[in-house]
Amino acid sequence: MYTEAVMDHFYNPRNAGELADADGVGEAGNPVCGDIMKIYVKIEDDRIADISFQTFGCGAAIATSSILTELVKGKTVAEAEKITNRAVAEALGGLPPQKMHCSNLAADAFHKALEAYRQNRPKPAPAAE
Numbered sequence: 001m002y003t004e005a006v007m008d009h010f011y012n013p014r015n016a017g018e019l020a021d022a023d024g025v026g027e028a029g030n031p032v033c034g035d036i037m038k039i040y041v042k043i044e045d046d047r048i049a050d051i052s053f054q055t056f057g058c059g060a061a062i063a064t065s066s067i068l069t070e071l072v073k074g075k076t077v078a079e080a081e082k083i084t085n086r087a088v089a090e091a092l093g094g095l096p097p098q099k100m101h102c103s104n105l106a107a108d109a110f111h112k113a114l115e116a117y118r119q120n121r122p123k124p125a126p127a128a129e
């Protein structure tokens with residue numbers, strides 16, 4: 001039912017936990033199953049310098065959070081934000097049809113974390129005239 005990649009990321013999740021000095025945090029939840037995911041990002045020189053996740057959810061949700069962190073770590077913000085739910089599921093070799101919705105949480109939470117980063121970062125000082 002699940003691919004080897006899903007099982008691997010479920011049993012050995014990468015980048016799990018809270019990132020204390022995150023520049024942005026995004027949260028997504030599924031009202032039907034009640035699962036919740038948080039993604040933390042640290043941005044340096046416009047790149048995803050560090051990323052982590054906390055997921056209270058099913059195995060597919062944990063595996064998709066884990067693979068998402070690997071897919072975007074080290075990328076520029078512009079590259080990383082192109083990640084889609086489908087790309088996350090494909091990187092795991094697919095998910096069973098009834099579990100496809102679980103991959104939405106990872107990409108959604110990540111996009112929200114980037115949004116939070118943009119809102120949190122200090123605005124450049126206006127140019128002197």
Ligand code: FES
Nearest residue numbers: 033035058061102
């Ligand atoms: Fe809720 Fe998978 S069943 S995210």
